[in-house]
Amino acid sequence: MGLEVALWRAVAVYRFAALGYAAVLIAMNSGGPDGYEHPAGGWAVLAVMTVWTAYATFAFSDPRRRGWPLLAADMTVAMGCLLATAWVESTAHLQQGRPTLPVSWVAASVLAWAVVGAKRAGIAAAAILAVGNFLVHVFADTGVRGGPSTVNGVVLLFLAGMVVGHVVKLARDAEARLARAVELEAATRERERLARGIHDSVLQVLAMVQRRGAELGGEAAELGRMAGEQEAALRNLISVRGAPLPPPRPAAGDPPRPGTTTDLRPLLTAYGSTTVTVSTPATPVPLAEPAAREVAAAVGAALDNVREHCGEQARAWVLLEDDGAGEVIVSVRDDGPGMPPGRLEEAAAAGRLGVVQSIRGRIRDLNGTVVIHSAPGEGTEIEMTVPAPR
Template identity: 75%
Template sequence: MMGLEVALWRAVAVYRGLALVYAAVVIAANFDGYAHPAAGWGVLAVMVAWTGYAVHAFSDPRRRGWPLLAADLAVATGCVLATVWVETAANIAAGRPTLPVSWVAAAVLAWAVAGGRRLGLTAALVLAAANLLVHVLAGTGRGIGGTTFNGIVLLVLAGLVVGHVVRLAREAEARLARAVELESANRERERLARRIHDSVLQVLAMVQRRGGELGGEAAELGRLAGEQEAALRALIGTSAPAPPRAPDADADLRPLLTAHASASVTVSTPATEVRLPGHAAREVAAAVAAALDNVRRHCGEGARAWVLLEDGPGEVTVSVRDDGPGMAGNRLEEAAADGRLGVAQSIRGRVADLGGEVVIFSAAGEGTEIEMTVPRRPGARPRV
């Protein structure tokens, strides 16, 4: 909201300055025909002084209250009415503009920015009445010309349109701020879901499974663990947005992946360093760990897995392949619908946050391969 407010008041200030220059040109061109030329320059001096003060005063949010708005409208109205004293009745009847010409519209714009179309229309009507009063006081009330009428219409339109646009802009900015807040909260929920899945939920699921196998009191413990797992999954939905992280140093991805090597896991990496931003490297390693955990849980004790790291010119690709039974085509969608978010959050969610993509190849009896591609630069999209 502060950015919009500043931009709107700066726009009004710029208009004041440009309209003042135009008014000065008009007064300089017409002063020799005024009834009181010196008074015309005096009105211009008032306009110059008020423009300088108003630009400074409206730049301070603490001063944008009724006293300043009322003073702004009063000065504009006074400059319009001063036309009766400065100009001749003949010139007024001939359709010459008032002394401040379009400069008075700055007061209408200020009221519209401060309070929307209602206040903008109110200020426009006050100045319209002042324009009409000029002709009445000059004795030319029946000879109101097209110039005066057009000026009044423009003032009314400025108050209505600018006030309406300001209201729409404020509503749009509020909706955008809300959308950003929701997106931030959603990302934090996904991050917490990944962390919980990688630790607490896996332990609870293991306790539930082993308790059921052992029976007796262990079965009751397993049942309680299962209930807590379900309750914890339900709670993964609300959290405060995480504070932004400061960028950290680059890290070599190879040692983070080779740490998973074992008798059943083969890790192949390039001979040279594969560097990523530290946060990105840790997230990729965590996604690989989640994939290997799925192999251990779903493919049996004797299953083998192979991790392959490939270093491309603009992205890094990590593949995790196993020789398990494979998956049915809709297996991942069903798991996500049941609240099992291992692939959806721990793998796809992490890679998506890094601007990358995940491709999964699987067929019954032929194992599963998960291919994760992330860009080297944060926020960049991988090459296709």
């Protein structure tokens, strides 16, 4: 909001400064033998420029009115004042290179278009006014299509539209990055505050349950083991510094939201426990939200297979990598007994489709690939690669 206000104030200041310059030239050229052919027309154009400058400054100050209808009206007034030069000024003076009535005042329209639509809109506005500059000489029947002064004015219009539009785009991008940085800082502060509260309450209770369960043995020991896993998972979750909180899981039947992205790291770190170690990059790994859900589900299916076939105490490692070239790689490795050759094909033939559907099927639907490395006594590693368009 601060950037928009500053830009429109600058355009308003330019309008009034250019109006003052045009008023001085019109006053100087209205009398004497070298004056306008129709002096009254020059004063009428100045009056129109004055009224429109006041109205445009007021109109563009309200964000709700900064649309293309107002920009079109601004361009129409600028073009009308420009074309009026052909009637007010004499043919001889135009042939000598005397400037148009509004002079540089018309460039305010180029600036306004550039502020709203960036470089492309600024160049388009400059092209429209360039046509008007040449039409002045056509209507005045000067026999030329504009002298050096006309060409110089047209070039300056194009430069103003291109440069100002580009600067506006850069400024808006910088403002967006600053807002994002402030948002991340606020999220980090809130995460740290929640982490302190959790550490002083929930984590200590879970640690106590784990310790007392191990001392009591029996069913209490199993409860203690589960409390320990939840403590480790919770510690891992709150230790992802700078990452946004994971999005809420969708309800059953709730379709994914297309067009949105989410950081894959929190979705995977949620699987961390005393037996599962999750390693992720320090920077966010954005994926389309539906793709991120499917990758996380495939990782969960792989970890379920580890617990089912390798036992509750088997260790697993999840590694997330972003190669920076448009692919995200997730590998799940365990220290289990491994699989003999042909084991997956036998399971699929017997109707056990956990790996085929839950892992390979999900990744295939994302146009990704799955590679499984396993050998008896050497554990199993599942490597999933999915495209991540930037």
